[in-house]
Amino acid sequence: MNVADSQRVASALEHLGYHDTPRPDDADVIVLNTCVVRQSAEDKAYGRLSSLQPLKKKRPELVINLMGCLVGIKNGERLKARFPYVDVFSPPSDPGPLVAYLTQGQAQALELAETEQRHAWMDEDLILPASERGRLVSAHVPVVLGCSHACTYCIIPYRRGVEVSRPPEDIMAEARSLVAQGVKEITLLGQIVDRYGKDHPDYPTLAGLLVRLNGLDGLERIRFLTSHPNWMNDELLDAVAELPKVMPHIEVPIQAGDDAVLENMRRGYTAQQYRDLVTKIRARIPNVSIATDIIVGFCGETDEAFEHTYELLADLRLDVAHLARYSPREGTVSARRMPDDVPDAVKWDRFRRLEELQESIAAEIHARYLGGTTEVLFEEKVKHRWKGRTPTNKLVFVESDGDLRGKVLPVQITWTGPWSMQGRVVEPVLAER
């Protein structure tokens, strides 16, 4: 979400005549886009912010814009007192205050920061900065802003505001513009992306949106994330199974495999319901890959409760597990009402156990690709190798002197590890080069 937001800010700045510089010392404007989903991210943001202070001292005309979840919605005034060297504060997904500051001055910027303008500024031309036009193969398009679910551990609803779906026409216009700028793959984003359209009677469902995007000429691949188990309905699974451009990859976090912990998290499902969902997804979408998120060491997570999560992960053999250690977040229900009672050393221990387990599962799943041929969309050259992804979102590296950027080519897999694979393009013309 932040990558998408940052691209749009960069593009908005270019429309005002700015261009990018490699070094902060050379910049007239510095935008720091921030994440606070865990304390570690927040600490990093503060670290980067204070590293900008000497620059501002040296060059008072430098404009510093603090953006994103550290700011949240309607916090401009409060933060100005705390960070006097920051000139502009912007909520997530909203370059409005920065643009107003640069074109109209401080007062307008503050006023804008106090209102919710999320994406209202967005113009379909203002998406990719020049440095990425014609180069970026895979782009993100936010379709649901904010979140209203309120999992007890999660700060996002407080910082990104209530759930709002963007109008389908805006999304389509943006997708068309991205494709015209060379993009081949679009990933639709939302905290609970499968709730797309639920706040608006006239909007299509996510499945309906996928149908429209599937008809877009020049677009090769469509993905979406993140799903919530309770909102993954049959219509959506059918759309993934049937629409050729929608890739067989689902990101559906479980967060914990123990019912008491799930209830404390207020996730709204049981471990068994999640298991049943995985069975259903696998039955409906052949060769699907499934990714999950897990938080270890949530309030009240006993050894036994953790074992339930471990067993679930060992049983389900999902493709990817994004792991996190519980981090209490200011203002959330868990931070206010539940003691953070799992010691750090225990959180780390549980984290490492899951990490090890998942590494072996991923290695085993990837080994099944060995010798087979799969379609890879190539994104960029990293050192001497081209980097691309399979439909199932596996990372593949290929050595080639050709220009593979943006191409979908059949690749035979020659090596696999837990995090990536290697292969060679089997298309004769390219194989010769």
Ligand code: SAH
């Ligand atoms: N809306 C998505 C993604 C939320 S943020 C979802 O609900 O799945 C990405 C991940 O960060 C979450 O899935 C969760 O695993 C993790 N996370 C969120 N809050 C956290 C916290 N307080 N401590 C540790 N991890 C957290």
